[in-house]
Amino acid sequence: MASRIVALLSDFGLDDWYVGVMKGVILSVNPHATVIDIFHSIPPQNVAAGAFALGASYSYLPPGTVVVAVVDPGVGTERRIICAETAGRTFLAPDNGLLSYVFAGEGQGRVVSVENHEYFLKPVSQTFHGRDIFASVAGHLSLGLMIGALGPEIRDVRRFDVPAARLSGGHLAVRIQWRDSFGNLVTDCGAKLAAELKLIWGSFKIAGIETKSIPIVDSYESVPKGDLLAIVGSSGYLEISVREGSAGERLAGFISGELVLEKA
Amino acid sequence: MASRIVALLSDFGLDDWYVGVMKGVILSVNPHATVIDIFHSIPPQNVAAGAFALGASYSYLPPGTVVVAVVDPGVGTERRIICAETAGRTFLAPDNGLLSYVFAGEGQGRVVSVENHEYFLKPVSQTFHGRDIFASVAGHLSLGLMIGALGPEIRDVRRFDVPAARLSGGHLAVRIQWRDSFGNLVTDCGAKLAAELKLIWGSFKIAGIETKSIPIVDSYESVPKGDLLAIVGSSGYLEISVREGSAGERLAGFISGELVLEKA
Amino acid sequence: MASRIVALLSDFGLDDWYVGVMKGVILSVNPHATVIDIFHSIPPQNVAAGAFALGASYSYLPPGTVVVAVVDPGVGTERRIICAETAGRTFLAPDNGLLSYVFAGEGQGRVVSVENHEYFLKPVSQTFHGRDIFASVAGHLSLGLMIGALGPEIRDVRRFDVPAARLSGGHLAVRIQWRDSFGNLVTDCGAKLAAELKLIWGSFKIAGIETKSIPIVDSYESVPKGDLLAIVGSSGYLEISVREGSAGERLAGFISGELVLEKA
Numbered sequence: 024m025a026s027r028i029v030a031l032l033s034d035f036g037l038d039d040w041y042v043g044v045m046k047g048v049i050l051s052v053n054p055h056a057t058v059i060d061i062f063h064s065i066p067p068q069n070v071a072a073g074a075f076a077l078g079a080s081y082s083y084l085p086p087g088t089v090v091v092a093v094v095d096p097g098v099g100t101e102r103r104i105i106c107a108e109t110a111g112r113t114f115l116a117p118d119n120g121l122l123s124y125v126f127a128g129e130g131q132g133r134v135v136s137v138e139n140h141e142y143f144l145k146p147v148s149q150t151f152h153g154r155d156i157f158a159s160v161a162g163h164l165s166l167g168l169m170i171g172a173l174g175p176e177i178r179d180v181r182r183f184d185v186p187a188a189r190l191s192g193g194h195l196a197v198r199i200q201w202r203d204s205f206g207n208l209v210t211d212c213g214a215k216l217a218a219e220l221k222l223i224w225g226s227f228k229i230a231g232i233e234t235k236s237i238p239i240v241d242s243y244e245s246v247p248k249g250d251l252l253a254i255v256g257s258s259g260y261l262e263i264s265v266r267e268g269s270a271g272e273r274l275a276g277f278i279s280g281e282l283v284l285e286k287a
Numbered sequence: 288m289a290s291r292i293v294a295l296l297s298d299f300g301l302d303d304w305y306v307g308v309m310k311g312v313i314l315s316v317n318p319h320a321t322v323i324d325i326f327h328s329i330p331p332q333n334v335a336a337g338a339f340a341l342g343a344s345y346s347y348l349p350p351g352t353v354v355v356a357v358v359d360p361g362v363g364t365e366r367r368i369i370c371a372e373t374a375g376r377t378f379l380a381p382d383n384g385l386l387s388y389v390f391a392g393e394g395q396g397r398v399v400s401v402e403n404h405e406y407f408l409k410p411v412s413q414t415f416h417g418r419d420i421f422a423s424v425a426g427h428l429s430l431g432l433m434i435g436a437l438g439p440e441i442r443d444v445r446r447f448d449v450p451a452a453r454l455s456g457g458h459l460a461v462r463i464q465w466r467d468s469f470g471n472l473v474t475d476c477g478a479k480l481a482a483e484l485k486l487i488w489g490s491f492k493i494a495g496i497e498t499k500s501i502p503i504v505d506s507y508e509s510v511p512k513g514d515l516l517a518i519v520g521s522s523g524y525l526e527i528s529v530r531e532g533s534a535g536e537r538l539a540g541f542i543s544g545e546l547v548l549e550k551a
Numbered sequence: 552m553a554s555r556i557v558a559l560l561s562d563f564g565l566d567d568w569y570v571g572v573m574k575g576v577i578l579s580v581n582p583h584a585t586v587i588d589i590f591h592s593i594p595p596q597n598v599a600a601g602a603f604a605l606g607a608s609y610s611y612l613p614p615g616t617v618v619v620a621v622v623d624p625g626v627g628t629e630r631r632i633i634c635a636e637t638a639g640r641t642f643l644a645p646d647n648g649l650l651s652y653v654f655a656g657e658g659q660g661r662v663v664s665v666e667n668h669e670y671f672l673k674p675v676s677q678t679f680h681g682r683d684i685f686a687s688v689a690g691h692l693s694l695g696l697m698i699g700a701l702g703p704e705i706r707d708v709r710r711f712d713v714p715a716a717r718l719s720g721g722h723l724a725v726r727i728q729w730r731d732s733f734g735n736l737v738t739d740c741g742a743k744l745a746a747e748l749k750l751i752w753g754s755f756k757i758a759g760i761e762t763k764s765i766p767i768v769d770s771y772e773s774v775p776k777g778d779l780l781a782i783v784g785s786s787g788y789l790e791i792s793v794r795e796g797s798a799g800e801r802l803a804g805f806i807s808g809e810l811v812l813e814k815a
Contacts, residue, residue, distance in 0.1 A: 028314055030307070036732040037301065037565065040604050043558070043589035044611035050556055050585065051613040057314065058587070059322070061307035067733055068795060076304050083308040083418065085315040096795050100772040149770045151785030154611065204300040205331055242413045244364040257415030267332060267360045292578055294571070301565065321578065323586070325571035340568050347572040347682065349579040468564040469595055506677045508628040521679030531596060531624045 027165045028057045030084050032077055033093040033153065034065035041151070045091075045158040048144060052162025061090075068096040070119050071183070075200045078124025078185070079258035086111040089164045091157050092121050099149040104137040104156060105180055106170045113164055115157055120183045127185040131178075138174035186211040194230070195220070195284040200260065206269025210282075212261040217253075220261075226287040227253070229263075233274065236287035237263065291429045292321045294348050296341055297357040297417060298329035305415070309355075309422040312408060316426025325354075332360040334383050335447070339464045342388025342449070343522035350375040353428045355421050356385050363413040368401040368420060369444055370434045377428055379421055384447045391449040395442075402438035450475040458494070459484070459548040464524065470533025474546075476525040481517075484525075490551040491517070493527075496538065500551035501527065555693045556585045558612050560605055561621040561681060562593035569679070573619075573686040576672060580690025589618075596624040598647050599711070603728045606652025606713070607786035614639040617692045619685050620649050627677040632665040632684060633708055634698045641692055643685055648711045655713040659706075666702035714739040722758070723748070723812040728788065734797025738810075740789040745781075748789075754815040755781070757791075760802065764815035765791065 029049055035041040046058050061080050065073040073094035081090055095102075095117040103118040109125065109132025116122050118136075126132075137156065140147075142163045144155040160173065188197040188211045197210040212220070217239065220227070226238040238246060239253045243266045246252045251270060256262035263270045293313055299305040310322050325344050329337040337358035345354055359366075359381040367382040373389065373396025380386050382400075390396075401420065404411075406427045408419040424437065452461040452475045461474040476484070481503065484491070490502040502510060503517045507530045510516045515534060520526035527534045557577055563569040574586050589608050593601040601622035609618055623630075623645040631646040637653065637660025644650050646664075654660075665684065668675075670691045672683040688701065716725040716739045725738040740748070745767065748755070754766040766774060767781045771794045774780045779798060784790035791798045 028318065030311065032304070032307075037590055038592040038732045039729075040560075040590050040608040041731075043560075043587065044608050046587045047558065047589075047608070047612040047616070050587070051611070054556065054585075054613060057318075059307065059310045059314070061311075062301055062304050064302040080304040080308050080311070083315070084311040085318060088311070097772075099770040148785045150782060150790075154785060201303075203305075204302045242363040244361075254414060257412045257418060262414075292582065294575065296568075296571075321582075323571065323574045323578070325575075326565055326568050328566040344568040344572050344575070347579070348575040349582060352575070465567075467569075468566045506627040508625075518678060519676075521676045521682060526678075 027087050027089055027167075028059065028085055029089045029091060029161050029165050030059050030061050031063070031091050031093075032061040032065070032073065032080070033063045034067050034069065034073060035063050035093070035153065037063055041153060044154050048154055048158035049162040049165070052159060053165045056162065056165040065094050068094065070094050070096070070121055072201070074121050074123045074183075077121065078128065079201075081110065081112065081114075081125055082128075084112060088112045089161050090114045091161045092116040093153045093157055094121055095119070095152065098152050103177075104152070105134050105177070106137050106160070106164075106173050107134045107180075108132045108170055113170060115161055115164070118181050120181050122180070123182045124185055126180075126182055131180065131182075133170070134177055134180055135170050136174040136177045139172060142168070142173065188212040188216065190216070190220075193285060195227075197261075197282050197284060199282065201258075202271045206265065206271035206273075207256060208263040208270050208274070209256060209258060210261045210263065214255045214259050214261075217255050217261040224286045227284040228287045229274070230283040230285055232282065243267075291431075292323065292349055292352045293425050293429050294323050294325050294352050294354050295327070295357075296325040296329070296337065296344070296355070297327045298331050298333065298337060299327050299357070299417065301327055305417060308418050312418055312422035313426040313429070316423060317429045320426065320429040329358050332358065334358050334360070334385055336465070338385050338387045338447075341385065342392065343465075345374065345376065345378075345389055346392075348376060352376045353425050354378045355425045356380040357417045357421055358385055359383070359416065362416050367441075368416070369398050369441070370401050370424070370428075370437050371398045371444075372396045372434055377434060379425055379428070382445050384445050386444070387446045388449055390444075390446055395444065395446075397434065398441055398444055399434050400438040400441045403436060406432070406437065452476040452480065454480070454484075457549060459491075460545050461525075461548060462545055465522075466535045470529065470535035470537075471520060472527040472534050472538070473520060473522060474525045474527065478519045478523050478525075481519050481525040488550045491548040492551045493538070494547040494549055496546065507531075555615050555617055555695075556587065556613055557617045557619060557689050557693050558587050558589050559591070559619050559621075560589040560593070560601065560608070561591045562595050562597065562601060563591050563621070563681065565591055569681060572682050576682055576686035577690040577693065580687060581693045584690065584693040593622050596622065598622050598624070598649055600729070602649050602651045602711075605649065606656065607729075609638065609640065609642075609653055610656075612640060616640045617689050618642045619689045620644040621681040621685055622649055623647070623680065626680050631705075632680070633662050633705070634665050634688070634692075634701050635662045635708075636660045636698055641698060643689055643692070646709050648709050650708070651710045652713055654708075654710055659708065659710075661698065662705055662708055663698050664702040664705045667700060670696070670701065716740040716744065718744070718748075721813060723755075725789075725810050725812060727810065729786075730799045734793065734799035734801075735784060736791040736798050736802070737784060737786060738789045738791065742783045742787050742789075745783050745789040752814045755812040756815045757802070758811040758813055760810065771795075
């Protein structure tokens with residue numbers, strides 16, 4: 024049987040050895056695993072951001088991938104760890120809502136509570152379950168372990184509602200879900216609503232912040248270099264961008280919380 | 288047949304999931320590919336810097352490597368994507384000059400325009416060809432796909448002249464091509480000219496900036512700790528350095544643009 | 552024979568191509584090697600920090616791993632490069648104390664001086680032995696090369712004493728060995744002494760800095776969110792932390808050098 028791929032997402036950053044030892048533990052259990060990083064720059068302990076990032080990325084991982092997501096402010100407390108089979112992949116995460124976007128897109132699938140110490144690294148520390156539980160269990164899953172061996176099936180997992188902008192009275196209140204390193208601002212306005220807005224509005228203003236009209240376009244080259252635009256980005260949401268520039272810098276100070284868009 | 292190695296260079300940084308999903312897409316096409324990062328910290332959309340970094344690194348990748356370079360301010364516009372076979376490796380890049388150093392060192396080799404949608408991830412987004420085209424095509428190339436299958440052969444690729452300092456009237460105007468994270472300043476004065484300068488000058492001053500004489504040396508230990516020196520660095524160019532310190536900090540404010548060197 | 556795993560630790564950062572070309576060189580020698588990063592964010596040229604990080608991570612790497620550690624302010628000087636077999640793994644490092652924690656934990660084992668140019672990349676640069684010596688030799692070791700082939704056995708390696716806090720007159724002077732990206736401050740008070748302090752002190756104050764009593768606990772949830780606590784962390788030392796917050800920020804300005812702890 025081909026070894027499975029293990030993909031890691033966390034808020035551990037790359038300025039410590041934490042991700043490295045997770046890989047060491049996975050390869051200690053399964054020397055033939057292929058381990059890749061989704062990324063590790065989730066803002067520390069920000070479960071909502073981690074959930075969004077996972078939602079934007081999981082569907083590009085190969086079928087069968089063991090996806091390990093660790094944003095875990097509750098480490099060392101009584102919070103559960105869950106393992107879910109959905110979307111053709113296997114997800115390991117703390118039971119804190121981190122899989123909310125995955126579940127929203129794919130259904131919750133089969134979920135177990137990870138409790139079987141047999142697959143943990145011993146002794147289990149109080150502060151680094153990423154190494155002692157997540158990585159070790161992921162190694163075993165990559166060897167073909169069935170999730171039923173990890174613990175009892177459960178239904179009451181923690182989930183939050185995935186944000187979704189809705190038109191109301193000619194206004195669209197959007198939340199910025201992510202600001203990427205190019206300065207693109209990813210809203211919670213989905214592709215379908217964005218297509219509708221493109222038809223009925225064409226362009227919009229950001230109430231109280233940007234009086235210039237921002238066109239909804241299909242490609243960056245529809246506007247001159249340096250101009251603001253809105254486009255459905257690679258994660259399937261409307262993004263506010265600047266062609267060959269940074270919308271995050273242009274709109275600095277307004278990029279978190281909610282923006283209200285209105286027809287220009 | 289052994290699977291081939293895929294090496295990635297981009298300006299995507301590691302603060303988003305972009306590099307991670309590229310790996311996911313490559314492994315979805317070829318689960319046995321070995322994917323490595325050259326690095327992803329090219330200054331955003333800086334094609335010249337990306338071209339230099341690729342020039343400094345490609346020759347250390349195994350023969351047969353599929354090298355994917357994405358610094359692509361033109362994504363979503365009509366710019367072409369090219370695939371070149373040269374230097375015993377296969378290069379995928381936007382047609383914007385990113386392969387200029389490779390071509391300068393090795394010749395242009397055989398180049399095709401990447402147009403065959405059969406090897407793309409569908410639907411192709413307007414904003415993330417790294418995922419939808421580059422990664423997917425790289426996965427197929429790593430399986431042994433011949434580049435002729437990707438599109439028609441072309442000759443008129445975009446290239447810029449690789450900078451190369453030249454002595455003129457006792458002065459050497461050098462460009463800083465890279466400042467590394469140790470603070471070493473990599474000039475465009477090649478190893479051969481540097482050897483000549485060592486003979487005829489021995490040391491130099493930086494006109495208008497640093498009156499202290501900077502010796503051209505063969506090893507860091509030729510100067511006391513904390514002193515400025517110049518040495519042919521690992522990328523084959525003269526670098527201005529401080530022994531166990533940072534020339535970038537010492538000469539802060541003068542590290543971009545051109546410096547004029549003259550005999551000390 | 553299964554290919555061995557190569558694990559890399561350095562102060563090269565990820566903002567240059569240095570780590571990427573090391574991987575290229577390793578895979579050029581052994582295309583079937585599995586290369587992982589421990590991490591590369593050791594503060595530049597800080598051997599003590601690198602030694603601590605290696606000590607905190609090596610035991611989680613699979614048995615047989617070739618561990619390459621490069622924090623090397625003496626590159627290009629006459630300092631030796633050593634290869635040590637200990638702890639069931641093979642370590643390559645400059646002879647500057649970088650293996651001090653490994654040796655302290657496991658004994659020095661068999662050590663050779665790496666001198667056999669046959670396994671180097673030619674020409675060897677004066678500035679980047681990570682690429683030209685360490686990576687190339689690691690590739691050969693991952694193919695099964697015996698360390699005796701690299702050079703003569705030696706005994707007089709450079710080591711420093713691993714710091715270890717000791718109680719004296721009711722005070723404990725601790726050194727901060729690491730501040731992680733969550734803001735946890737890792738002291739040099741080992742787990743055994745920490746258990747003792749928990750019994751006899753229960754909590755402590757930081758002389759001259761923090762008058763609030765800091766409890767020594769077994770899990771973060773023993774204190775309210777935002778409170779200071781001390782806990783034996785994942786590297787086996789007492790850490791000063793803030794629950795769901797950053798002790799580094801709370802105690803900013805006092806996080807390097809020595810702290811004096813006393814019973815609260």
